[in-house]
Amino acid sequence: MSPAFRGHLCAPPRPVSRTAVRTVIHVDMDAYFASVEQRDLPIYRKKPLLVCHTDDLSSYRGIVAAASYEAREFGVKSGTSVLEAKLKLPHAAYIAGNYEKYLHNTRLLMQICEKYTDCLEVYSIDEAFLDITATAHFFGSPRDTAVRLQAEVAKKLRLTCSVGVGPNKLVAKMASELKKPFGLTVIEPEDLPGIFAPLPVDSIPGVGRRMRRHLDAIGIRTIGQLAEAPSGLMREKFGVIGEILHKAAFGIDDSPVVPSYKGMEVKSFGQSLSLGKGSADVEYLCDVLLGLCDGATRRMRKAGYLGRTVAVYICLGRLFDLSRRTGLGCYTDLPGRVHDVAKDLLLRERASLDVYPATKVGVSVTNLAKREDGQQTTVFDVLDEKEAAVAAVVDRLKNRYGEKAVTRCSLIGIRNRYKGAPRAEIGIF
Amino acid sequence: MAVDVHEPIEVSAVFVRGRLKPVSFMWSRRHHKISEITGVYKYSAGTSACYGYTVRSGDDLYEISLNTGEMAWRLERIHGCESGV
Numbered sequence: 001m002s003p004a005f006r007g008h009l010c011a012p013p014r015p016v017s018r019t020a021v022r023t024v025i026h027v028d029m030d031a032y033f034a035s036v037e038q039r040d041l042p043i044y045r046k047k048p049l050l051v052c053h054t055d056d057l058s059s060y061r062g063i064v065a066a067a068s069y070e071a072r073e074f075g076v077k078s079g080t081s082v083l084e085a086k087l088k089l090p091h092a093a094y095i096a097g098n099y100e101k102y103l104h105n106t107r108l109l110m111q112i113c114e115k116y117t118d119c120l121e122v123y124s125i126d127e128a129f130l131d132i133t134a135t136a137h138f139f140g141s142p143r144d145t146a147v148r149l150q151a152e153v154a155k156k157l158r159l160t161c162s163v164g165v166g167p168n169k170l171v172a173k174m175a176s177e178l179k180k181p182f183g184l185t186v187i188e189p190e191d192l193p194g195i196f197a198p199l200p201v202d203s204i205p206g207v208g209r210r211m212r213r214h215l216d217a218i219g220i221r222t223i224g225q226l227a228e229a230p231s232g233l234m235r236e237k238f239g240v241i242g243e244i245l246h247k248a249a250f251g252i253d254d255s256p257v258v259p260s261y262k263g264m265e266v267k268s269f270g271q272s273l274s275l276g277k278g279s280a281d282v283e284y285l286c287d288v289l290l291g292l293c294d295g296a297t298r299r300m301r302k303a304g305y306l307g308r309t310v311a312v313y314i315c316l317g318r319l320f321d322l323s324r325r326t327g328l329g330c331y332t333d334l335p336g337r338v339h340d341v342a343k344d345l346l347l348r349e350r351a352s353l354d355v356y357p358a359t360k361v362g363v364s365v366t367n368l369a370k371r372e373d374g375q376q377t378t379v380f381d382v383l384d385e386k387e388a389a390v391a392a393v394v395d396r397l398k399n400r401y402g403e404k405a406v407t408r409c410s411l412i413g414i415r416n417r418y419k420g421a422p423r424a425e426i427g428i429f
Numbered sequence: 430m431a432v433d434v435h436e437p438i439e440v441s442a443v444f445v446r447g448r449l450k451p452v453s454f455m456w457s458r459r460h461h462k463i464s465e466i467t468g469v470y471k472y473s474a475g476t477s478a479c480y481g482y483t484v485r486s487g488d489d490l491y492e493i494s495l496n497t498g499e500m501a502w503r504l505e506r507i508h509g510c511e512s513g514v
């Protein structure tokens with residue numbers, strides 16, 4: 001717990017009942033990668049700057065990972081191809097992304113956020129949800145909390161963020177989008193219809209071009225029109241997603257802020273990746289899963305844990321979360337077995353992926369046991385002697401030369417196979 | 430304009446209130462005096478802690494890094510290089 005937060009503990013936190021109205025803050029850094037670079041590299045300030053995700057800046061390959069506000073005025077934004085950006089802005093500054101630097105700043109951002117609640121969900125490299133239901137009164141009101149948080153980020157990081165406050169994650173996220181950059185929007189439940197009704201349906205996080213077209217075909221263009229549509233029709237047309245969308249139109253979202261607790265007993269090892277606009281390419285998603293299994297099991301081996309349950313998490317269009325789990329039959333810390341099972345779980349959801357692309361996939365291994373607690377030799381350690389030996393060598397190489405020192409051939413160039421806007425997702429700091 | 434370099438360099442640095450502050454470096458047989466540190470970040474490479482600095486020397490900005498495991502400095506990138514790199 002941070003010193004600032006601890007300092008308020010003389011006043012006991014307010015008891016929060018399960019039915020109490022929640023207050024959630026969504027923090028979203030403004031033009032994050034570009035702003036970090038403009039801060040550290042003053043020659044790019046007040047100029048169009050494009051931070052690119054590419055292996056060769058002199059080529060036309062790759063995509064724009066972040067565009068400064070000066071570049072956005074020319075219609076270039078994150079996800080634009082470098083080719084298109086160079087046609088529109090031939091004289092802008094193009095630099096390669098420095099993700100180590102952005103992760104460092106994200107860690108500092110999360111340290112600041114932790115001062116305001118112990119219920120903090122790191123949502124992406126530049127976004128976080130804070131459930132401040134039980135802590136807002138320490139700082140005054142929810143608005144005071146948001147103002148203070150925003151000012152602290154500006155002072156300590158010399159970066160601006162936009163903040164949304166609402167009764168749940170959905171409303172808080174939509175609120176933070178309403179005013180940018182350096183915006184602060186507080187939405188009370190009673191103000192919801194007035195604010196949301198006139199907005200286009202694609203203001204709802206996860207409603208992309210495809211869903212917008214489907215809704216347009218049945219005469220739904222605004223959130224107000226979506227709210228007026230019969231829920232039966234939405235269910236009939238779009239299944240479970242239709243129901244969730246219909247609820248979203250009323251600002252209803254029951255998903256909890258899932259904190260990433262630190263210093264507590266380890267319950268799982270997981271890794272996830274946000275896929276920007278999403279992907280329905282099952283083969284690609286299976287390869288992404290393989291990379292995630294590698295990452296999760298690597299951390300398990302480092303910490304000396306084995307696990308025997310695998311869970312796969314898929315976010316469909318950011319609205320609909322799917323989580324499927326199954327047992328491994330025995331304890332393991334090797335990626336091969338975990339990936340086999342995770343892949344099976346993913347393939348079972350093929351039908352859902354056809355309807356809506358995955359915008360985030362994650363894998364986690366639970367039901368853990370310490371390797372030293374009598375699980376030294378597992379069935380898979382015996383069966384997969386070769387894989388265990390390879391994993392040990394890979395671990396040694398990575399320990400010595402860094403996480404990027406060695407990778408699977410099948411994962412080389414995987415970033416280039418994604419056509420949208422990839423964003424690294426942080427699991428654990 | 431940015432130019433990738435990724436070459437070992439010699440750096441003179443001082444400790445100021447527990448922080449390491451690079452003051453000058455030699456690169457391409459020239460002595461570069463650092464007039465300002467515009468950014469610092471920390472990362473790890475394997476088991477080694479590394480620091481990335483963005484520094485100003487003359488009109489240009491230089492990204493230099495220190496690997497504390499190898500105690501080695503490198504010049505990674507130059508920005509705004511009018512100096513004919």
Ligand SMILES: [Mg+2]
Nearest residue numbers: 028029030126
């Ligand atoms: Mg952002």
